[in-house]
Amino acid sequence: MPELPEVELARSTIEEAGLGRTIVDVDDADDWVCRPHAPGEIRAALVGRRLTAAHRRGKTMWCDTSQEDGEDAGPRLGLHLGMSGRIIVRTAEGGTVHGGDPVRGVDGTDAAVAKAEWYRFTLVFEDGGSLRLFDKRRLGRVRLDPDLEALGPDAAEIGVADFRARVGRGTAPLKARLLDQSVLAGVGNLLADETLWQARQDPHRPAGELSADELTALHRSLRTATEAAVRHGGVHTGEVISHRVKAGRCPRCGADMATGRVGGRTTWWCTAEQQG
DNA sequence: ACTCGTGTTAGCTG
DNA sequence: TCAGCTAACACGAG
Numbered sequence: 352m353p354e355l356p357e358v359e360l361a362r363s364t365i366e367e368a369g370l371g372r373t374i375v376d377v378d379d380a381d382d383w384v385c386r387p388h389a390p391g392e393i394r395a396a397l398v399g400r401r402l403t404a405a406h407r408r409g410k411t412m413w414c415d416t417s418q419e420d421g422e423d424a425g426p427r428l429g430l431h432l433g434m435s436g437r438i439i440v441r442t443a444e445g446g447t448v449h450g451g452d453p454v455r456g457v458d459g460t461d462a463a464v465a466k467a468e469w470y471r472f473t474l475v476f477e478d479g480g481s482l483r484l485f486d487k488r489r490l491g492r493v494r495l496d497p498d499l500e501a502l503g504p505d506a507a508e509i510g511v512a513d514f515r516a517r518v519g520r521g522t523a524p525l526k527a528r529l530l531d532q533s534v535l536a537g538v539g540n541l542l543a544d545e546t547l548w549q550a551r552q553d554p555h556r557p558a559g560e561l562s563a564d565e566l567t568a569l570h571r572s573l574r575t576a577t578e579a580a581v582r583h584g585g586v587h588t589g590e591v592i593s594h595r596v597k598a599g600r601c602p603r604c605g606a607d608m609a610t611g612r613v614g615g616r617t618t619w620w621c622t623a624e625q626q627g
Numbered sequence: 628a629c630t631c632g633t634g635t636t637a638g639c640t641g
Numbered sequence: 642t643c644a645g646c647t648a649a650c651a652c653g654a655g
Binding site: 433434469487488489490521522523527531614615 | 645652
């Protein structure tokens with residue numbers, strides 16, 4: 352699930368329900384998710400502190416932490432949801448205040464029961480509540496002081512001039528350019544397909560071939576698609592997403608949807624409007 | 628049994 | 642050195 356819209360929703364969940372609560376315990380035993388930290392390292396850094404702010408750039412989140420007596424401000428806690436991660440914040444009473452049911456999520460699966468081992472990382476608060484990373488596939492990541500240098504500007508905030516300069520260059524397929532997190536941070540496979548469909552652009556087209564006007568329109572489409580996804584609860588709510596299926600038809604013109612691999616990802620496009 | 632995947636990245640190639 | 646591409650990562654779901 353997690354692309355920029357899902358991560359923004361997770362960030363706001365932490366902001367609304369996870370800040371200001373003193374951390375009394377940390378489960379960082381999963382040394383794959385917490386790499387390169389050794390088990391206990393994150394725990395030692397965070398116990399006694401509080402989360403004071405929740406930030407996001409692209410698909411990466413990080414929380415500022417409070418200072419302890421006589422020390423500098425605490426380390427930043429970096430959180431990445433990977434391919435299947437979710438943030439679950441629980442109240443002192445154990446109820447889920449935000450983040451929804453861990454299994455019965457937007458992906459529609461509802462048969463399974465959440466297994467304890469799918470909780471890959473946990474902060475336990477003094478009030479008895481918790482903040483947890485729930486991640487079936489274990490591609491999520493938790494680390495202290497994450498490096499943000501490799502990330503381009505956030506896809507929801509980049510201005511049109513900057514967007515044109517960064518995206519409209521190179522010979523790589525346009526979709527690959529949109530997916531490159533060092534060019535622009537936050538666009539994932541579904542948001543890329545939705546954006547290109549809205550802008551009626553061929554995903555295979557070399558990015559450097561687009562005109563200034565086309566790039567301006569693409570920037571507008573990205574904004575529109577991203578804002579709608581945040582508002583509606585995730586990228587899966589995009590207009591073309593449910594038509595990315597075998598024998599699917601374009602919901603705008605009715606032409607066949609085609610599929611192939613672009614930028615290493617499964618891609619769907621309208622054969623009529625996107626010059627398939 | 629076998630393939631796929633809403634993400635990231637080390638490593639290879641030209 | 643850079644831009645671009647592929648495989649690998651972990652593991653559940655179909």
